[in-house]
Amino acid sequence: EAGVVQSPRYKIIEKKQPVAFWCNPISGHNTLYWYRQNLGQGPELLIRYENEEAVDDSQLPKDRFSAERLKGVDSTLKIQPAELGDSAVYLCASSWPRASEAFFGQGTRLTVV
Amino acid sequence: AQSVAQPEDQVNVAEGNPLTVKCTYSVSGNPYLFWYVQYPNRGLQFLLKYITGDNLVKGSYGFEAEFNKSQTSFHLKKPSALVSDSALYFCAGPQGGGGADGLTFGKGTHLIIQP
Numbered sequence: 183e184a185g186v187v188q189s190p191r192y193k194i195i196e197k198k199q200p201v202a203f204w205c206n207p208i209s210g211h212n213t214l215y216w217y218r219q220n221l222g223q224g225p226e227l228l229i230r231y232e233n234e235e236a237v238d239d240s241q242l243p244k245d246r247f248s249a250e251r252l253k254g255v256d257s258t259l260k261i262q263p264a265e266l267g268d269s270a271v272y273l274c275a276s277s278w279p280r281a282s283e284a285f286f287g288q289g290t291r292l293t294v295v
Numbered sequence: 296a297q298s299v300a301q302p303e304d305q306v307n308v309a310e311g312n313p314l315t316v317k318c319t320y321s322v323s324g325n326p327y328l329f330w331y332v333q334y335p336n337r338g339l340q341f342l343l344k345y346i347t348g349d350n351l352v353k354g355s356y357g358f359e360a361e362f363n364k365s366q367t368s369f370h371l372k373k374p375s376a377l378v379s380d381s382a383l384y385f386c387a388g389p390q391g392g393g394g395a396d397g398l399t400f401g402k403g404t405h406l407i408i409q410p
Contacts, residue, residue: 223403224385224387224403225385225400227398230396238396238397283329283341285341286331286338286339286340288337
């Protein structure tokens with residue numbers, strides 16, 4: 183069974199440019215999460231989806247970040263415009279409904295210069 | 296607020312010796328607690344979880360964790376360390392009251408197993 187797939191693995195952009203990350207969750211997992219992991223820190227939740235509905239986006243910086251999960255499967259996280267402080271690893275994870283453990287993708291390492 | 300804490304930035308253990316990576320929690324209600332491992336340039340891998348039942352939870356790669364309610368701890372253990380166990384370990388608990396609410400993570404503990 184394929185795991186959570188993310189692309190791209192690495193992205194370098196100049197500040198003020200837009201960037202998008204894509205995630206394909208494990209088949210059948212209705213719950214999808216986006217996390218941000220800063221260097222030397224644990225991941226921090228940005229947004230959680232149940233199917234196509236964003237049920238918790240309280241920690242998503244909505245002035246520049248947006249996300250969507252059309253058809254309740256794949257998801258895209260976008261930053262526009264990017265700032266230097268957005269440099270981090272962006273992790274996508276998925277899980278079964280009301281299950282406890284989440285399975286993580288390999289992440290996208292974003293560097294903003 | 297729900298939180299977990301990992302008091303050690305780094306733990307050094309000789310190969311073959313037992314290892315312990317510490318985690319304490321502050322979670323209301325019945326805690327759901329997890330351990331994940333992260334290898335360089337890799338995503339997080341699930342090791343084990345505690346939901347309810349036996350306080351000693353067994354997980355992947357020979358790891359186990361002991362839930363201690365009186366000490367609000369959930370330490371990760373392994374009887375005999377391998378060099379390949381060297382990685383970054385994260386303790387995590389639920390952000391909300393349920394298991395699918397998303398996780399709040401500790402800052403991580405670097406485990407270094409010396410040959």
